[in-house]
Amino acid sequence: MESKVKLRCEHLDTELTLTLDQANRLLKIQGKDPKDGWSLNDDKYQLNEHGVIIRRIKSTNSRAAQ
Amino acid sequence: MNLFLPCPPSATLTPIAKKVCDKRFNQVVKLVFGIIGTDKPFAVGTPITAKASWDALLALDTAVVTNYVENFVIPGSDSIEEGGETNINRMPELIDGANVQATWNNRGITAAIQLAMKKLTIYSAIMPGVSELGFMAINVDGDVIHDTTEYWIPVFNLFTGDIDIKAEKGKANGAMGKFSLLYGWSDNITTSTPAFKILNTYPAA
Numbered sequence: 001m002e003s004k005v006k007l008r009c010e011h012l013d014t015e016l017t018l019t020l021d022q023a024n025r026l027l028k029i030q031g032k033d034p035k036d037g038w039s040l041n042d043d044k045y046q047l048n049e050h051g052v053i054i055r056r057i058k059s060t061n062s063r064a065a066q
Numbered sequence: 067m068n069l070f071l072p073c074p075p076s077a078t079l080t081p082i083a084k085k086v087c088d089k090r091f092n093q094v095v096k097l098v099f100g101i102i103g104t105d106k107p108f109a110v111g112t113p114i115t116a117k118a119s120w121d122a123l124l125a126l127d128t129a130v131v132t133n134y135v136e137n138f139v140i141p142g143s144d145s146i147e148e149g150g151e152t153n154i155n156r157m158p159e160l161i162d163g164a165n166v167q168a169t170w171n172n173r174g175i176t177a178a179i180q181l182a183m184k185k186l187t188i189y190s191a192i193m194p195g196v197s198e199l200g201f202m203a204i205n206v207d208g209d210v211i212h213d214t215t216e217y218w219i220p221v222f223n224l225f226t227g228d229i230d231i232k233a234e235k236g237k238a239n240g241a242m243g244k245f246s247l248l249y250g251w252s253d254n255i256t257t258s259t260p261a262f263k264i265l266n267t268y269p270a271a
Contacts, residue, residue, distance in 0.1 A: 009118045014111040016122055026125035029270045030118070037118055 005045055005053055011036035020045075024053050067250025069163065091257065092205040094138040096265060097170075099186050100129030102200045102218045114210060114217065117262040124268065130186070131204075131268035133179060135243065138170040138203070143249050163249030165222075171240040172226065180241055183226040190224040190245060197222045201245070208265050209257040219255070221245040 005023040007016045016038065018026065023040075030037045032051065040047060046056045100107060100123070107129060112119035123129050143166045147158035172183065190199040200218020203211040213219050227242035 009122075012111055012113075012116060012118050018125065022125050022127075025127070026121055029124055030121040031270075034117070034121075036116070038121065 003055075005040070006042040007038045008041035009036070009038045015041065020053060027051060027053065067163070067248075067253055069160070091203075091211050091255075092207055092209070094170075094203040094211070095134050095206050096204040096268075097132045097135060097138070098129060098202040098204065098210075099132070099221070099224070100200055100202075100218055101189055102198050102216075102220065103128065107217050114212070114258045115261045117260070117267065120260070120264070120268070124270070130182070132172075132183070133175065133269065134173070136171040136173045136240070138168065140168040140247065141166050165246050165248055166251070167244055167246050168221075169242070169244045172243050173240045174238045175229070175241055180226060180229065183241075183243065187224050187226070190221050195222065199224060204264055205257070207259075208263060209259050210264065211255060211257050214254045214256045216254075219247065219251055221247060 002019050004017050005020055007018060007023055007026065008014070009016075016026075026038055040053060044056055045053050048054050107123050108114040108119055112122060114120075124131070144164050146161040146164050148161050150156050150158040153159060172180070175183070186199060190197045192198060197220050199221050200216075201221045202217060202219065205211060222245060224245040225243070229239045229241045231239060
């Protein structure tokens, strides 16, 4: 099953659930730093340095690893 | 629209509202095409006036905004009448209102844009008289012309021609665009003014 990503628009007070591809397309269409735009609202995902939504990288506990 | 309903007609006529000014839709310069699904493209929470609503709609890839188009025209529709010679008083039978064809010029488009436009056709011609494609228009002032309740206005047989090659040196090329509309297409149209510069925003680069 395709992964779904939650986005939120504070201006419209609305949430959207999109596929990862659609969500990334939405961020691309709305451009950088949009006024009143959509933002990521999903714990399972994060933005990378290019502003692309990726799966959240689980931080490893270094002490436990030792 | 069926001109002959309700039958029997009401015993009273529908009042005609007083016109207080000229309604002008102005020159159409961009078109929006979209697949008519079960959900409307805009709603109370995602109004047609907000950029965020348009961004979300276009991200689904079920709607596209064209580049600037030139010479967009939709003629007014006429009636379809048949017979006459054997009718009472030789008066032809009024059958229906006629469909109309919108036409425009896709000026100076690249082959890639031309191909993308041609790929819309299949949605507008599922079979003769059956379409899943709708349109809205954007006028030169940046207002969106649309159906008041459904937003999409169904279009049929959307066609994009190949580009022309002109004899005159230096002239821009163009490709014909056209589609058909049902009689009654404008029964419920209105304009909305987005709160952002829609002509400058779409299509996104």
